[in-house]
Amino acid sequence: MNYQNQMYKGILLRLIKRNYVGRLAMRYTLNNTNQNVWIPKKHLLDDGTIIPNENLDYIFRKSQRQLHLAGCTDPIVGIKRKT
Template sequence: MNYQNQTYKGILLRLINRSYVGMLAMRFTLNDTNQNVWIPKKHLYDDGTLIPNDNVDYVFRKAQKQLHLAGYSYPIQGIKRDTNVKRPMPF
């Protein structure tokens, strides 16, 4: 298994050491914190390495709070808007 650091669009990922037999996804920590995301195996090689040029943006769009708590408060193209900008309320 690949337990080394991997990156996806500047997001630091590391596979969590556990048994993934019979599971449809693998669990990764974000930025070496307690925050984690599950990435489906269809986007990974058998050893847990991300397939290059495979689009997994939707996984991180669902994990906005985890990204923020892991220290990613800046915008990431296709995944996250800037959370530090105050936008006027649409009344």
């Protein structure tokens, strides 16, 4: 499993260590905080690495509050406006 830091449009993501057998998504922390988001496995490789050039904007649009609490206050194109 890839527990290293990964970036998506300036958001730091890290896979949480847990058993994902039988799950349809994997859980990632945002900016090394307690805030987290579930990313469906269809956007990931088998080891949890985000597929290059994959569009995850819809996932982060639904988690605006988590992004704000994780310290992402600057605008991100396609995801959020400045808060």
